[in-house]
Amino acid sequence: MININQAAWDLMVAHAEKTFPNECCGAMLGNIDGDAKSVTQAVAIENSYTGAQGARYELRPEDLLEADRKARAAGLDLIGIFHSHPDCDAYFSKTDLENSCPWYSFVVLSIKGGKFDHANSFLPNAEQTDAPKEELTWPKS
């Protein structure tokens, strides 16, 4: 399961609402204790997709490398990626799956009419063929 604290959650939602109607993306930093992941910091990362960003996002690897360095410097771990789905539900799409990585939790935020609606977290497999849901909790969830 993955739990996101208030400060990280506020940043994630604010970033997703600000970038609406485009998709946003970012990294989640925190700690892992067995199967329990705890996100204590979120990092907003620029969506680098060069086409229309209403239905696509792309993370530059160097931005992810920078997030990992930030995590290490703070004694934290890079444990997940988040992105938004503007005006649609928080599912893990075929595009999400085909461009995923099995190492991280993927949190999807549904933003409807510019406001947060709901969220889910997924764990894609190495073959990029399936991404089961994982339990996700956040303040007020």
Place this chain on the structure above:
Amino acid sequence: MAKVLIPTPLRQFADKNDSVELTGATVAEVLGALTTQFPALKKQIFTDEGKLRSFVNVYLNDEDIRYIKKDASPVAPGDTLSIVPSIAGGR
């Protein structure tokens, strides 16, 4: 010796190390030394054919090895190798 930074989710395959110091003159040699020391890491990073998985990028210090000499990129003592995934998506 070069330092290889291990991403958090892969540390379980590397005796929980967050970084490892290894010897090698090229990226291929250093990554070979890494997977020799920690065989369970191999299938996380490489395909069965021995190529880097599609979502795996390797950075030599601040440079993507694809823009240097790929896995033949020379590694000097004190260099840092980072394993960074490619991630994208869309609704």
